[in-house]
Amino acid sequence: MTRTHLVVNGSAVEVDAPGLRSLADVLRTDLGLTAAKLACGRGECGACTVLVDGLPRTSCTTPAALVRGEVWTSEGLAGENADLRARFADTGAFQCGFCTPGQVVHATALLREGLHALPPDERRERVRTALSGNVCRCTGYQAIVESVCGIAEERGA
Template sequence: MSIALEINGKTLQVEAEADTPLLWVLRDELKMTGSKFGCGIAQCGACTVHADGQPIRACSTPIEALAGVKITTIEGLGGEHALQAAWVKHDVPQCGYCQSGQIMAAAALLAKKPRPTDADIDEAMTGNVCRCGAYQRIRAAIKDAAATLSA
């Protein structure tokens, strides 16, 4: 099918099978490879992007469900987001493979709750696995970014 997707503020015409998950359209067709493949069944969060501001798992969302939806990926975050600065400041990444998804989940959290509690962070981030175990630095970086954004 041919579908118009609104990604990072641009409308992009995509040719793909209707059941193709957004993740593979982003990665294989649009060459936007920041969103990662980790599990394919919405269990690890490495593919997290925003759909109308809500965090979704791109690996399990077929493109046919996304007509008229505003999609934001890690590429759309701009590289200068307070979260990204905090990630660098705390040297959060180790292997780094899950971090796009972690940052997108955290960005959706901060948009909703500018000063998240530990419980808020647990709730928003628990779907995002980090096998390197950067969890405590992710938590510190989220709090740091929240403080920057609220200042």
């Protein structure tokens, strides 16, 4: 047993994380936090995105034993981003259950940056560029970008 101490969604947990066992595997298998999806499994799609110390990280390529900061998953961020998820649902930005959780987690971090202070074109570009790593072949991203930008404006108001 290789015990690793993590703080996940505000709670201290101890898990068995030998070698390069991924954070995604620990979250999903040991902790039952399945919102972060394992899709590509090699850091290319963003479906497994979580926040570590507030920054988006692909949990499939993050060895759990090396994590030092607090981990927040989509489950733990549900209160903070309820407005964003509602906007996704209302505007058709919601894609499938694989890509959307990662997009929402990443956008939650973006919304902490004070996007509302940026001019609209810069804000859109910032969001579009940031979310380009959360891959979905099924969308043009327009509704997603507009949803995030709209929430940024509302929160800044």
